Amino acid sequence: MKKSIFLGTLAAAALTAGTAVAQDTLEEVRDRGELNCGVSTGVNGFSAPDANGVWQGFDVAFCRAVAAVVLDDPMAVNFVPTTGQTRFTALTSGEVDLLSRNTTWTFSRDVDLSLTFVGVNYYDGQGFMVDRALGVTSATELDGATVCIQTGTTTELNLADFFRVNNMSYEPVPIETNAEAQQQYLAGACDVYTTDASGLAATRASFENPDDHAILSEIISKEPLGPAVRQGDDHWADLNRWVLNALIAAEELGVTSANLAELAEGTDNPEINRLLGTEGDLGEMLGLDSEWAQRALAVGGNYGEIFANNIGEQTPIGLARGLNAQWTQGGLIYAPPVR
Amino acid sequence: MAMDSGAPRESFRLSMLLYDTRYRSYTIQIFALMLLMLGAAWLIDNTIQNLAALGKDFSFRFLWSTAGFDISQRPIEYDSQMSHGRAAIVGLLNTIILAIMACALATVLGVLAGVLRLSNNWMVARLMTVYVEVFRNIPTLLWILVFGAIMTEAMPPPSAFRGDTPAASMLLFDSVALTNRGVYVPEPLFTRSLGSIDLGGVRPSLDAIAFVLVVALSIWANIRLIRHATAVQNATGVRPKTWWKSLLILFGPAIALLLALGFHLGYPELRGFNFGGGIHLRNSLIAMWLGLGIYTGAFIAEIVRAGILAISRGQTEAAFALGLQPGKTMRLVILPQALRVIIPPLISQYLNITKNTSLGLAVGYMDLRSTLGGITINQTGRELEGMMLMMLIYLAVSLTISGAMNIYNSRIKLKER
Known part of the structure; x- marks a missing residue:
């Protein structure tokens, strides 16, 4: 009998605990x-x-x-x-x-x-970073490019819209964190890294040769x-x-x-x-x-x-x-x- | 006069529920069931209350709204204007493609390594031991990341193939390009294509369907031929020569069909930033395929080795005594018996591979976990619905695999009559 009392109390306690939703x-x-x-x-x-x-x-x-x-x-x-x-x-x-x-x-x-x-x-606004050696000066020249994006962000949606509106194709490389994106971009696994322009500047600042990389002038979205x-x-x-x-x-x-x-x-x-x-x-x-x-x-x-x-x-x-x-x-x- | 009812009747008392062994087990079971139901009710109630507190409802309507994101690897037609549901199907197909590829690789590697580990050749046996122990004892996620890193860091970028004196060149008569964005291989093309049919959003190619049909028919015909040869052998004791007929039946119709359709290969070539044409096997797919396949192959090797060792030495000796050669002994006596031991644990390895495909997120492979369980959940905020749907789908896929393998198992297992 002791056991069942114990279990019953446990169940009751669990029930009451579940209903209390902290608000403040x-x-x-x-x-x-x-x-x-x-x-x-x-x-x-x-x-x-x-x-x-x-x-x-x-x-x-x-x-x-x-x-x-x-x-x-x-x-x-x-x-x-x-x-x-x-x-x-x-x-x-x-x-x-x-x-x-x-x-x-x-x-x-x-x-x-x-x-x-x-x-x-x-x-902020979404921008693109490319290696200067590619010779790209405008985001409209990026047809067919491989683009690194962080998944689960608004940039992912903006990117799809931008390439669609400009009738260009691209190859998305979905990436989880900024650090991974940086590594993939520097390894050349993607031509372009896109995220908020502030994030691009922050990422570029940590590169060994920041001057080798250009942030294109186009800002394709509003990112407050x-x-x-x-x-x-x-x-x-x-x-x-x-x-x-x-x-x-x-x-x-x-x-x-x-x-x-x-x-x-x-x-x-x-x-x-x-x-x-x-x-x-x-x-x-x-x-x-x-x-x-x-x-x-x-x-x-x-x-x-x-x-x-x-x-x-x-x-x-x-x-x-x-x-x-x-x-x-x-x-x-x-x-x-x-x- | 008094009615004698035999043994004195004991009236039912409440305490008997606990102290009488006839009732005690029922009491405990009913009590456990009530606790379980209470627990479930609490979970559901808690979920409903918290969802209400957050102002969220429970609905799957998000599956029909516009997805807005792109997917790199698309087995069926998809663009960002299609629905989240469609994106989930693309992800599911990617999961299945990867699972099939990894299961095939793991089985081939596993059987080879398992058999070779029993080899009398010291070098070969030790090499296989090293393979099994190294891959089996390091987490699969690390192997996936290692193969991903090898693909991105060690392979040349597409730009290295450009220019008059390129730093990198394509392999196999300029047909395969290994780049840090994946491997480009030639694709089959048909000059007199049959086109494709529209099956409500899916457009399978008629050429592929025709090819599969012809190959299936050829295999069926070949099986009939071999059965006939066996019947003749049983009747007369002489087996008719079938190898050239088999070759003709297996390859003749397929080659004829390919010639009729005007088959040729489309080679990958540099276009703009990347290679165009050919089939693009992305880094994420290759990293996942190698990581899962080679890792699970090590487990399958051990299963195969255990299966072979489970067959007693006497079977081999008996087969030798009947005059069977070692190859035939393995094929006709040992392996059929070993399969009984091998198949059940092999099923769990296939299930493991299928579930481990959800690690695809680590290298950006757009499987079900990355599309429905990742981007869709994140963009729509439907964590509960998305996760439940995803779990249901994985459950369904796993049960299907396990059901199919169980049917195969019951066909090859020892028939006891």
Whole structure:
């Protein structure tokens, strides 16, 4: 009889455990003391571990900013490398709290895959990289070429559309990760490597002879890249959205990691005061303290600083701001008013 | 007066369910069944609740929506505007093609290595031991990656074949090109082709169908001829010479058909970035084929060796005593008996190959796992439906193989009357 009681209790416990679906991501992250952040398997400048095994990059910086806001410790992040195929499952299944992995914001991902994109942190477009020795100067000369693509990405679909519209044929070589694609491309197993132009620049920067490879001028798609969270937890989505907006607004308002401490004393500009928490109660509305944005900015500085230090023109990746300049500088980067 | 009913009747008590051995096993079984059903109900309920929480429904409609992606290896017509379902069928066909190729290679290698491992020649036997032990003890995924890396890193790019003094040249009278994008071999072409028929989306070539039919008929006729020869031998004791008739029957009609259709080979040649013409065996296919075939061949070698060793030495000696030569002893006495031992484990090796084709993703082979289980799931977000469908398909394919092999097994197994 003891055995059956035990088994019965077990079954009942299993039943009740199954019905409890955790919803509040913020609480969960705080209880865990660590933020699970989905990143790529390694794209230099965006998310890759450095020589000491510490993750660095543009996408990583956002994870660290969120961790600083929520947990007051930018290093309390558990980075989960995801491939193009595993990233959405990792997010929807709860394996990661936040996906910061050069992921394109599209209708079907937002609506059908049940993701919530919290904004755009990099306006990108799909490009092509070829060996200069091929003598190709335009993507319309690529008829019959062998093209390396990462599977499970929007680039795969754009590529099919581009070649179809231009009435050209191609031979796709599907590849799982950026590192594999790099190896196949350098071995000459494909003529062309196609992915987001930023990814191409990052990949090329890691080549032995980057100048032997040209990124063609054609950009064949719009790829707004941004962090995404699970649909259904609006509070968590709001928090992430406003961490991103705070980084962007800080650049517009001239708040940098250098003058942060000084400006946090209070300034004449009410917008800066509201952002840094010396005025108003915006932090409370988010369920945080008033100094949340200061912590986010203290990690890697504002959006402009993060950009410049990880992928900017002074780095080996060497990306110009272009579309990713502030709206005041002719770009598309624009944060809603902090009010 | 009292009615005597014999033994005193024991009334049923609830505790007897547990303490009476007549009922105990039923109690335990019913309880286990209830637990199992509870577990299943919990899983299903949990799935439904979580899907609802994510705002997802359960539907297979995605199979009819536009796929949008391209597939490199297409056994049937396919382009990116066709449906996800069609892409899954292309993937399934690629899986089956690879499975058949790998099973054939593994069987040939396995039988050879298994027999040779028993050879009296020390060198040959040890070489086969090395083959078996090296391949059997390293994971198949690594072998697939090794063959993939050999194909991409060691072979010349198509551009090396270009120019007046090319760095690389084609093999076998300029008919086969080994490149780092795969192997190009000549393709059969017909000047007076019969065309193809449309079977609702699939367009098989009539030439191929005619060829297969003629070959099948020839083989059937040859079997009749051999049976006739055996009957004559049984009646008269003299076996009529059949070899030239067999050759004529087997090859005559096929060659006549090829000549009538105007058969010639289409050779691969450089066109633009790549070779054009010919049949393109992609690196991914070759890496998977060699990796799975050679790896599983090592297992089959051991199965074959075990099968031969299972036949007692007395059988060989008895055959020798009857005056049979060693070749005939192996073919007529040992192998038919060894097959009884070999076939059942061979079935599981074929099933292993078929399931291991799902490793194709590692080298970008577009099998069922890469199309339906990879890109389609990723683009549509239908993980549950896609995975269930994929599991069902693999289950169906495996059961078909195992059913067919079981029929073969029951035909060759020892008939006990």
